[in-house]
Amino acid sequence: MKNKEIAEMLGEIALMLSVDTRPTARFEVRAYQKAALTIGTLQEDVGEIFAKGGERALMELPGIGKGIAGSVAEYIKTGKMKKYDGLKRQYPIDFKALTAIEGLGAKRLIRLYNELGIKDVDDLSRAVKAHKIEKLEGFGRRSEEQIGKGIELAEKGRGRILISEGLPVAEAIVKRIMESGAAEMAVVAGSARRMRETVGDLDILVLSSKPGKAMDFFAGLDEVSSIVMKGPTKTTAWLKAGVTCDVRVIAPESFGAALQYFTGSRDHNVQVRTIAVRKGYKLNEYGLFREGGRPVEAGSEEEIYAKLGMQWMPPEMREARGEVGLAQAKRIPKIVELEDIKGDMHTHTRETDGANTIEEMAEEAMKIGYRYFATTNHTKSLFIARGMDEKKFTGFFKNVDRLNEQLDGKVRIIKGAEVDILKDGSLDLDKKFLEEMECAVGAVHQSLRMDRESMTKRIVGALDSGLIRILAHPTGRELLWREPYAVDLDRVFDAAERNNVALEINSYPSRLDLSDTNIMAASKYKLMFSLGTDAHRTSHMRFMRYGVGTARRGWLAPDRIINTMDMARMLRWLSR
Ligand code: DGT
Ligand code: CA
Ligand code: CA
Numbered sequence: 001m002k003n004k005e006i007a008e009m010l011g012e013i014a015l016m017l018s019v020d021t022r023p024t025a026r027f028e029v030r031a032y033q034k035a036a037l038t039i040g041t042l043q044e045d046v047g048e049i050f051a052k053g054g055e056r057a058l059m060e061l062p063g064i065g066k067g068i069a070g071s072v073a074e075y076i077k078t079g080k081m082k083k084y085d086g087l088k089r090q091y092p093i094d095f096k097a098l099t100a101i102e103g104l105g106a107k108r109l110i111r112l113y114n115e116l117g118i119k120d121v122d123d124l125s126r127a128v129k130a131h132k133i134e135k136l137e138g139f140g141r142r143s144e145e146q147i148g149k150g151i152e153l154a155e156k157g158r159g160r161i162l163i164s165e166g167l168p169v170a171e172a173i174v175k176r177i178m179e180s181g182a183a184e185m186a187v188v189a190g191s192a193r194r195m196r197e198t199v200g201d202l203d204i205l206v207l208s209s210k211p212g213k214a215m216d217f218f219a220g221l222d223e224v225s226s227i228v229m230k231g232p233t234k235t236t237a238w239l240k241a242g243v244t245c246d247v248r249v250i251a252p253e254s255f256g257a258a259l260q261y262f263t264g265s266r267d268h269n270v271q272v273r274t275i276a277v278r279k280g281y282k283l284n285e286y287g288l289f290r291e292g293g294r295p296v297e298a299g300s301e302e303e304i305y306a307k308l309g310m311q312w313m314p315p316e317m318r319e320a321r322g323e324v325g326l327a328q329a330k331r332i333p334k335i336v337e338l339e340d341i342k343g344d345m346h347t348h349t350r351e352t353d354g355a356n357t358i359e360e361m362a363e364e365a366m367k368i369g370y371r372y373f374a375t376t377n378h379t380k381s382l383f384i385a386r387g388m389d390e391k392k393f394t395g396f397f398k399n400v401d402r403l404n405e406q407l408d409g410k411v412r413i414i415k416g417a418e419v420d421i422l423k424d425g426s427l428d429l430d431k432k433f434l435e436e437m438e439c440a441v442g443a444v445h446q447s448l449r450m451d452r453e454s455m456t457k458r459i460v461g462a463l464d465s466g467l468i469r470i471l472a473h474p475t476g477r478e479l480l481w482r483e484p485y486a487v488d489l490d491r492v493f494d495a496a497e498r499n500n501v502a503l504e505i506n507s508y509p510s511r512l513d514l515s516d517t518n519i520m521a522a523s524k525y526k527l528m529f530s531l532g533t534d535a536h537r538t539s540h541m542r543f544m545r546y547g548v549g550t551a552r553r554g555w556l557a558p559d560r561i562i563n564t565m566d567m568a569r570m571l572r573w574l575s576r
Helices: 003-017 025-040 046-059 066-078 082-090 106-116 121-129 140-156 163-180 211-219 252-263 266-278 301-307 323-328 358-368 390-407 431-436 452-464 489-499 516-522 538-553 567-575
Strands: 185-189 201-207 224-230 234-239 244-250 281-284 287-290 372-378 412-420 439-443 502-506 529-532
Touching (some): 003 082, 106 121, 163 185, 163 201, 163 211, 201 252, 211 234, 244 252, 252 287, 266 281, 266 323, 372 390, 372 439, 390 412, 412 567, 452 489, 489 502, 516 538, 529 538
Parallel strands (some): 412 439
Antiparallel strands (some): 224 234
C-alpha cells in the first residue's frame, strides 16, 4: 500500500510550491494539500483503485483533479513523479525532519537553504552553533534560540513515536498473527500496553507450537520494512511506522511471567522482584520459582501477583509510583475505562478549521455510542483557524438547535466554543454571550512565550472570570515538538478548584495534556476533569482511548470526570 508515501510526496509538493510567487500557485498549493489529505486518510489502497478504474477512478476521489491524478498514476506505474522530482532538484531539503522542528515552515526552510545551504537537521544544528541564523533578516536571536531548543527536543524524542502511531500497528500485527494459524495467542506488551504517550519500540508476545512458522509469518508482514535479527523464538524488525518491533515466542508455562516481565515498566519490575525475593521466590521472564529452582504453578499475571501477596493492577499503573504498595495492601483503586465515557467534550467542525460538518460529527458520535458531545469551535482571535465571532456562532447554534431537534435525543449536541484566553486573561467572546453558552472551554493558543508569572496570571484570570467551564490543554505542550509553557500549575489547579472549572485531558495524541503526572498532581485538589479529543475530523473522535489511557496512567477514577455523567447530570454540572 503506497497511500502514505504518495500523500507525503503530494504534501511536500504543496510545501515547495508555497514559495512560488505566481498568482496561480496559491490554488495549486491548496489542490495538493487537499489531495494529500484525501489519499493520506483513504481506507482503500490507492494502487488498487488505480488498477481497477485507472486515472478516471482516481479523479472520483474528493479533491483530486486531472493533473494530480496523472501524477499519482505516473508514480504507481513507474515509481517516479516528474513534478515532485523537478521541485526536489530545486529544493533538496529534508522537509519531513525539518518541519518537525517548531517554528520552521516551508518558507523559512527554503530561505535557510537558499541563503545558508541548510538541507537537513545536521546542517541546521551546525548553523545554530555558529550563530549564522540570528544574522539572517527576519530571524534574529530569539528565533535562533528557539530553533536550537526545537532541535534538542527532536533529539530527545528521536526514535520514539506517538502511541497513536505505534499501538494500532501492534494491534494489527497481533490480529494478523492470530488469524494466520501460526499461533494460538498473541498480545501487545511493553510501553504500548502501558499506554505511554510515546513508544520506543513495540513488544509482542506469541504463544505458538510452531515458533518457526510464527517468526516467518511476522517477518513477511506488510507492516515490516526490514529485519534486524531473526532467531528461532525472537525476531526484531524495523516497521514502516518508524520503530522496531520485538516479537517473542513464549512457552505456555511461561506466558504469565513473560507478559508480566515484558509489560514492565523496568522500575515496576525491579520492585516486584524485590518482593518476590523477600518471600523466598525468584521471578524472571520464564516464571516464578522456589529457591532451588522448583517452578511455582502461576500461569497468568493474576496468579503471579497473587502468589506474591499482591493484587493485579492495570498495566497503565505499572510505573513504580506507589502502585506496588497499594497492591500489597489490596487497595488498587478503580480507574476509568473507555466504556465509562458518555461523550466528547472538545470537537471542531468545518465552520472553523475542522474537516467535517456538524451533521457528520453527530453521526460519528452516534456510531461510537455517545449520549452527547460538545461542539467547541475556535473564536475570532485565532485567525489561522478561521475563528468565529458572536454573530457566526449565533447562526451556527441555530443550525445546531435544528439538528438537535431532528436527532431527538439520540445524541445531544452541546453548544460550546473553545474560547481564546487573550494575553491579559480576558476572553475572546462577549461576557453575555459566554454566560448564555452551554459549554465555554477556555484555551491559550497565542503568545505562548510569556514569562511564568504573566502566564499564570493570564490563566488564573480567565478561570476567575467565572465564564468558562473547562480549561483546555492546560500546559500547551505538544509531544516531540513543543515544551509546556512556563506556568505555575499549582496556582492554576487552585483557581480551577475555587471556580469549579474542569481541567481537560486533551486526548489528541500529540497533546495528551494534562499528562499522567500532572493529572496525579491535580487530583489532589477538589476539582473535576474533562476528556475531549480536540477532533478536527470524524476519525479523530476515536482518539478518546489515548486520553483514557493517560487518565488511567494518572490513576483517575470515573467519578472525577464530568463526561462519565449521564446527560441530565452533565447539563446540570455545566449550568452549575
Ligand atoms: P519503550 O520501548 O522505550 O517505549 O519502553 P518499554 O517499557 O517497552 O521498554 P523495552 O521495550 O525496552 O522493554 C519492554 C519491557 O521489558 C520493559 O518495560 C521491562 C522489560 N525489560 C526489558 N529489559 C529489562 C531489564 O533489563 N530489566 C528489567 N527489569 N526489565 C526489563
Ligand atoms: Ca518497548
Ligand atoms: Ca523491546
